[in-house]
Amino acid sequence: MTGTTDLDYDVIISGASVAGCTAAVLLARRGVRVALLERRTDPAAHKVLCTHYLQPCAYPVLDDLGLIPELEKAGAVRNEARWFTRWGWIEPRAEHAGEVLPYAYNIRRSVLDPMLRSHAQRTPGVELLLGHSVVGLLKDGNRTVGVQAKTADGERELRARLVIGADGKDSPVAKQAGVREKTHENARFSYFAHFRDMPLRDGISHCWFLEPDVAYAMPNDDGVTVVAVIPDKKRLPAFREDLEGSYYDFVRNLPGGPDIDSADRITKITGTVNYPLHSRTPIAPGVALIGDAALTSDPLWGVGCGWALQSAQWLAQEAAGAAAGRGDLDQALAQYAKRHKRGLGGHQHLAADYASARPFNPFERLMFSAAARDEAVARHMHLFASRLIGPLRFLNPLALAKASVVNLRHRGGPAPAPVHLPRVRA
Structure with a gap:
């Protein structure tokens, strides 16, 4: 699929937290028109249940975002x-x-989340839409072509080539897209x-x-x-x-x-x-999942923020051109899925096994x-x-x-x- 007509945006992202803000910035820098939807209305909202730990694997993404000086200035450890x-x-x-x-860094989400959201909002090509909850996906056959969003003023439809679920472990986008999911008890x-x-x-x-x-x-x-x-x-x-x-x-x-x-x-x-572990197929026609929406691991290992940053970067690198109408989107998403599995699949397998509380x-x-x-x-x-x-x-x-x-x-x-x-x- 190389393009559609009557698009409001190239990409719609559900969730303006670590994964969603990172994807929005990196996609917009590559010429993609992004709607970044966040169900909460407070731009300073942040996740509470978190290890507040950014794994060293995420340092290159933070550097790519240009956030290292700001993190250091904020006192990140x-x-x-x-x-x-x-x-x-x-x-x-x-x-x-x-x-x-x-x-990389230890930094509280009360500092990190508003920092990332502000960074995304300042990026040309990103429109941050607070108070927008995705309540349904718009379909053309089996392909997702947009979202139904609930706002304080009622519901509205937004259309795009690609919908990204960056909406956490209980991802509504993943559920509505019907992707395959495997759950591991903790x-x-x-x-x-x-x-x-x-x-x-x-x-x-x-x-x-x-x-x-x-x-x-x-x-x-x-x-x-x-x-x-x-x-x-x-x-x-x-x-x-x-x-x-x-x-x-x-x-x-x-x-x-x-x-x-x-x-x-x-x-x-x-x-x-x-807190069960979820492993989901990270793509469907017109849909990609990043962060916890794609892979929820055991919080014991503190990998959630790092994997959110990495998966957002991988998706932007693989799919930005196609999302802007300059290539085959299905092929680009397939490449992202392969990269995601290659990078994180082995780690998740070991985490799921250790979550049994075995010695x-x-x-x-x-x-x-x-x-x-x-x-x-x-x-x-x-x-x-x-x-x-x-x-x-x-x-x-x-x-x-x-x-x-x-x-x-x-x-x-x-x-x-x-x-x-x-x-x-x-």
């Missing part, structure tokens, strides 16, 4: 991290002095809160893999630290009976954890007890234990945790051999005792 395991702490460090490992739940005056060792993010429970503490902009607990659902009755007591006790018992009692909690404890499998035990003992393996794990390499590169024969050699050096000696960092007090 470069996301260096260490991870606790039963073998001790994994602490990735650069190989040579003066170098830094790949990074055997963990999560709660988190924001704190001030909560020092962390070296001022960096900490993550605890307690098998099956997980937790993290991440410094963000404006001196705010996000502390999340992600336990097995077997613990859920206790949390339902006493949320605050259970949450605080969980954090107090983290090895080398933050001194939560000395910090000032500035938000309520919030979270979700049921580490043999490969994970091999790599995590070696990473706690060897800086080169720790750097390799950092690349995978940052989603800069996929599972096949992470578990390539050379990496497995290196990890095996590292662990063989420890065979015969006493088992390494877990290394507990001292609590850092104000």
